[in-house]
Amino acid sequence: MLRLGGSVIGFESSGSSSASKGESVADTIRIVSSYADVCAIRHPKEGAALVASRHALIPVINAGDGGHQHPTQTLTDLMTIYNVKGRLDRLTIGFCGDLKFGRTVHSLISACVKYHGVSFILVSPRELKLPGYVREEIEAAGAPCAETDNLGETIADMDVLYMTRVQRERFFNEEDYVRLKDTYILNKQKLASARPDLAVMHPLPRVNEISTEIDRDPRALYFKQAEYGCYIRMALIKDLLKEARG
Amino acid sequence: MTHHSLTVDRIERGLVIDHISAGSGMKIYHHLNLDDLDCAVAMIRNVKSGKYGHKDIIKIENNIYLDLNVLGYLDPNITVNVIEDGVITGKQKLILPTRIRNIVKCKNPRCITSIEQEVDHIFELTNEGARSYRCVYCEQAAPKTE
Numbered sequence: 001m002l003r004l005g006g007s008v009i010g011f012e013s014s015g016s017s018s019a020s021k022g023e024s025v026a027d028t029i030r031i032v033s034s035y036a037d038v039c040a041i042r043h044p045k046e047g048a049a050l051v052a053s054r055h056a057l058i059p060v061i062n063a064g065d066g067g068h069q070h071p072t073q074t075l076t077d078l079m080t081i082y083n084v085k086g087r088l089d090r091l092t093i094g095f096c097g098d099l100k101f102g103r104t105v106h107s108l109i110s111a112c113v114k115y116h117g118v119s120f121i122l123v124s125p126r127e128l129k130l131p132g133y134v135r136e137e138i139e140a141a142g143a144p145c146a147e148t149d150n151l152g153e154t155i156a157d158m159d160v161l162y163m164t165r166v167q168r169e170r171f172f173n174e175e176d177y178v179r180l181k182d183t184y185i186l187n188k189q190k191l192a193s194a195r196p197d198l199a200v201m202h203p204l205p206r207v208n209e210i211s212t213e214i215d216r217d218p219r220a221l222y223f224k225q226a227e228y229g230c231y232i233r234m235a236l237i238k239d240l241l242k243e244a245r246g
Numbered sequence: 247m248t249h250h251s252l253t254v255d256r257i258e259r260g261l262v263i264d265h266i267s268a269g270s271g272m273k274i275y276h277h278l279n280l281d282d283l284d285c286a287v288a289m290i291r292n293v294k295s296g297k298y299g300h301k302d303i304i305k306i307e308n309n310i311y312l313d314l315n316v317l318g319y320l321d322p323n324i325t326v327n328v329i330e331d332g333v334i335t336g337k338q339k340l341i342l343p344t345r346i347r348n349i350v351k352c353k354n355p356r357c358i359t360s361i362e363q364e365v366d367h368i369f370e371l372t373n374e375g376a377r378s379y380r381c382v383y384c385e386q387a388a389p390k391t392e
């Protein structure tokens with residue numbers, strides 16, 4: 001926003017806004033509507049952005065609603081894939097980690113099923129499998145989809161590998177977390193069996209699911225991806241403002 | 247024959263909600279807010295029915311507006327007969343509503359509907375064959391009726 005010449009009004013953390021004092025999303029957005037020209041909302045509850053958009057007088061961007069969707073990250077991801085692969089169709093895309101609460105995964109799959117010849121490899125622990133509504137989208141599109149809990153065995157088939165964080169708090173007990181977390185870490189050894197043109201992506205921030213030894217591998221695209229994220233959000237804001245002003 | 251005299255012929259003008267699966271009559275009664283009606287409403291439970299074994303029936307005297315589609319979600323076997331001058335003048339098979347509002351609540355604790363006060367609980371039909379609905383906010387499946 002600043003790079004577009006605009007200024008920002010923001011609630012830095014959920015604790016500093018009136019939302020933490022119990023103000024509803026509807027009320028908050030009504031107020032924001034009278035101060036701002038466009039609004040990006042990130043909220044821990046699923047569907048918060050939809051509620052906001054229904055009460056807003058300005059364009060509302062969903063910047064992540066709980067474990068549901070994250071559409072601007074998806075624009076970023078699509079731009080990254082397109083730039084490195086030159087296409088968005090005929091790709092085998094692997095998703096690894098927390099597929100249940102990984103909102104960037106849900107949004108990206110929703111987008112990818114629209115392209116011809118895309119197939120999916122879903123790598124996650126049993127506890128963190130893709131939710132039913134996203135699975136239904138894959139089925140409705142008739143896209144091939146394989147499920148596994150083993151990254152090492154399936155990485156060789158992938159054109160794109162989309163890593164996500166497996167968070168400690170998603171597990172019922174520490175034992176399960178410790179037992180499972182290493183399975184979903186990408187390291188040099190696993191990457192050795194991957195295709196030479198694999199695109200390794202991650203919405204960031206990462207914790208330890210991608211070993212830093214991979215950062216210098218040309219297949220590691222996550223920092224490039226973060227850079228594209230800035231451009232695509234600038235483009236989106238510009239577009240929405242243009243539209244809003246007719 | 248006593249069942250038949252109970253079910254239809256007493257009503258002169260109104261609606262008969264028929265083929266409610268036995269035991270669900272009260273649930274339907276509440277979902278349609280029939281408590282709020284001033285006119286006569288009869289709730290008949292456990293009527294013998296050749297087609298369904300047993301059924302419940304609700305009779306409503308006078309013409310009132312009812313959102314009939316919601317019955318299609320609540321129980322797809324229900325039929326609604328329109329009664330005028332003591333006879334059935336129309337029989338309507340119910341269709342599944344594409345959207346249901348404030349009939350069931352979203353059970354997902356992470357859903358915005360769990361904390362936001364003024365928001366309606368809205369579900370949209372996502373698969374007609376499976377009669378499945380999903381919350382428009384979080385896409386959680388609606389609890390199955392019946």
Ligand SMILES: [Zn+2]
Pocket residue numbers: 047352353354357358359381382383384385386
């Ligand atoms: Zn919901």
